[in-house]
Amino acid sequence: MLLEGFSTALQPVYLLYALGGVFVGTAVGVLPGIGPAMTVALLMPITYALDPAAALIVFAGIYYGGMYGGSTTSILLNTPGESSSIVTALEGNKMAKAGRGAAALATAAIGSFVAGTIATVLLTFLAPVVAELAVGLGPVDYVALMIVAFLTVGALLGASVLRGLASLGLGLFIGMIGIDDSTAQQRFTFDNPTLVDGVDMVLVAVGLFALGEALYVASKLRHGPVEVIPVSKGKNAWLSKEDWKRSWKPWLRGTFIGFPIGTVPAGGADVSTFLSYAAERKLAKGQNKAQFGKGAIEGVAGPEAANNAAAAGVLVPLLTLGIPTTATAAMMLTAFQRYQIQPGPLLFENQGALVWTLIASLYVGNLMLLVLNLPLVGLWVKILQIPRPYLYAGILVFAALGAFSVNFAAADVGILLVVGILGYFMRRYGYPVAPLVVAMILGPMFEVQLRRSLQLSQNDPTALFSSPFAVVVYVSMALIFVGSWWLRRRQAALEAAPVKDELSV
Amino acid sequence: MSTQVSTPAKRPTGEILFALVFVSVGAAGLLTAGSIPIPPSETGIGPRAFPYIVCTMLVLVGSGIVAQVFRGKVGQAEESEDLDVNAKTDWLALAKLAGFVVLHIFLIEPAGWPVAAAVLFSGAAWTLEAKPLWKAVIISVVLALVLQYVFGGLLGVSLPPGPLLEGVPFFNG
Known part of the structure; x- marks a missing residue:
């Protein structure tokens, strides 16, 4: 099956698509302030005219490229800010300032490749097994799984639980606008014909991520020249033997931390990078340990590997259950649905050829990422130096293009603006935007399954606990919450630690 | 992240207003959800239950945030690479x-x-x-x-x- 996927993905035209996807994904991902979810959302119009296989291949490239691009930004830019890449910035930024930028980028690139490849192998074997198990799941089990996804996405992200839940609730509300999936009744449309079809996911995502971010940055733009840390060239800049020795174990550890965390709905890539960092810091000995906080290569290698492995792990619940657990996964799901591909247990049966093409192109994309990134560092540095007025003006134009091309209706750009303003205020007042996006996708699916389970049991709510699988899920959810509470305390301590070090010096 | 920027007295007003947006969306939803038609064939909880749950949640969470802000727990503005945190909003x-x-x-x-x-x-x-x-x-x-x-x-x-x-x-x- 996988071989058939490869035979499609390796056709010259599709290889070209993969290359283009990886290139564009990385280039956009490198842009400051643009995370992987925004990269996928912004680049969606590119694929509108492609056939499904080509579109999936491009998306595989964009997905990995966007993930990698963010780490380049945090290593090379003097002002790291995105919380998702804060762990990489912790050591990578220090390495770059010490003239070891090229080595930091190299260990990140090779680590991402190693982790991405191993994780894709795991995905290849795990996904069909999970899909087979998932065929036997009933609506009650789905309700349990989705409750977990909701709570972890809403409560784990961001500093304030209430704000996370508010964002989640608003996403659920927007998801309800339009026609009810079960009874075909109109809800919250206020007899407005444009609302009958619901609010398009692409509009919300591009509005929140791209327009909201552009407005937010514009309101407090840092003026003056952009400071990019120069990447030193020459023999000493590249990974030395010592660096390899110090990197390979963190790569592997990062992989096996990242992949499982990606597959369960527990906060996605952010949590895994932090865990990997903490592990490397703990395991380092002697001189290497003293380097932590001053540019230890393990602190880049591990988290970067974990990040990529988690990105592949996230695809397991997405492809086999149809449940997105991160904002990026929610965007991927939206993209799939545009091509009438419905992820879920039946995906491997109904559209096996496409899925295996997608998985094969993940391998290809990973390799291309490595091949492209090492020689192109100079180009990424140039991209980082784009004057900010042009950069954010460009993001606005691209966001408007994306919104317009959903239905070729100018009114959609109006909806984009409204959502963008919402996104601005959410950033301003510390509301995480990711829960809104995930809830908007998960909400309608959840409602259908919940109502189906209640209908089957004649409205007996205890039926929701009737399946052993659901009970196991609820119990593990309780455990995850206790665990995450502990993790957050550790994370807070970790973030406070370097600051304290600096103060005491 | 750990450094608490001292906030001017003006800021919480905007924050409370924004939290009230969530409350009012929820309240508006609660008021209009009753007019969603239920088809006679419906045997389950119907198309109104979920709107009621979500809107109640919005009202409760929004009020909770308002209460938090009043007690002095304001939100942390998001950080970004190109952002001058200390700049005034333009x-x-x-x-x-x-x-x-x-x-x-x-x-x-x-x-x-x-x-x-x-x-x-x-x-x-x-x-x-x-x-x-x-x-x-x-x-x-x-x-x-x-x-x-x-x-x-x-x-x-x-x-x-x-x-x-x-x-x-x-x-x-």
């Missing part, structure tokens, strides 16, 4: 940007997508103090034409070329 820039997006919306149909895009780009670059301005305008025209060519011409995304470029075949795909 409301004029925000208004200008929103204005240019609106202008863009009204230009797409009559003037064509490339014109609308060029106006949006140069307007935004001007708002964000790109210098010199003529350079921004040239970039905007080139960018708009390239995008029109790549998306409209090559990728087959039907962007309206507008009266100026109507006759140019490679902009129309």
Whole structure:
């Protein structure tokens, strides 16, 4: 099956698509302030005219490229800010300032490749097994799984639980606008014909991520020249033997931390990078340990590997259950649905050829990422130096293009603006935007399954606990919450630690 | 992250207003959910239950945030690479940007997508103090034409070329 996927993905035209996807994904991902979810959302119009296989291949490239691009930004830019890449910035930024930028980028690139490849192998074997198990799941089990996804996405992200839940609730509300999936009744449309079809996911995502971010940055733009840390060239800049020795174990550890965390709905890539960092810091000995906080290569290698492995792990619940657990996964799901591909247990049966093409192109994309990134560092540095007025003006134009091309209706750009303003205020007042996006996708699916389970049991709510699988899920959810509470305390301590070090010096 | 920026007394007002947006969306939902028609064949909890649950949640969570803000627990503004955290909010820039997006919306149909895009780009670059301005305008025209060519011409995304470029075949795909 996988071989058939490869035979499609390796056709010259599709290889070209993969290359283009990886290139564009990385280039956009490198842009400051643009995370992987925004990269996928912004680049969606590119694929509108492609056939499904080509579109999936491009998306595989964009997905990995966007993930990698963010780490380049945090290593090379003097002002790291995105919380998702804060762990990489912790050591990578220090390495770059010490003239070891090229080595930091190299260990990140090779680590991402190693982790991405191993994780894709795991995905290849795990996904069909999970899909087979998932065929036997009933609506009650789905309700349990989705409750977990909701709570972890809403409560784990961001500093304030209430704000996370508010964002989640608003996403659920927007998801309800339009026609009810079960009874075909109109809800919250206020007899407005444009609302009958619901609010398009692409509009919300591009509005929140791209327009909201552009407005937010514009309101407090840092003026003056952009400071990019120069990447030193020459023999000493590249990974030395010592660096390899110090990197390979963190790569592997990062992989096996990242992949499982990606597959369960527990906060996605952010949590895994932090865990990997903490592990490397703990395991380092002697001189290497003293380097932590001053540019230890393990602190880049591990988290970067974990990040990529988690990105592949996230695809397991997405492809086999149809449940997105991160904002990026929610965007991927939206993209799939545009091509009438419905992820879920039946995906491997109904559209096996496409899925295996997608998985094969993940391998290809990973390799291309490595091949492209090492020689192109100079180009990424140039991209980082784009004057900010042009950069954010460009993001606005691209966001408007994306919104317009959903239905070729100018009114959609109006909806984009409204959502963008919402996104601005959410950033301003510390509301995480990711829960809104995930809830908007998960909400309608959840409602259908919940109502189906209640209908089957004649409205007996205890039926929701009737399946052993659901009970196991609820119990593990309780455990995850206790665990995450502990993790957050550790994370807070970790973030406070370097600051304290600096103060005491 | 750990450093608490001292907030001027003005800020919580906006924050409370924004939290109240969540409360009012929830309240509006609760008021209108009762008018969602239920088909007679419905045997389950029907199309109203979920709206009631979600809207109640919005009202409760929104009120909770208002209460938190009153007790002095304000939200942490998000950080970003290009952000000057200590800068004052430039409301004029925000208004200008929103204005240019609106202008863009009204230009797409009559003037064509490339014109609308060029106006949006140069307007935004001007708002964000790109210098010199003529350079921004040239970039905007080139960018708009390239995008029109790549998306409209090559990728087959039907962007309206507008009266100026109507006759140019490679902009129309």
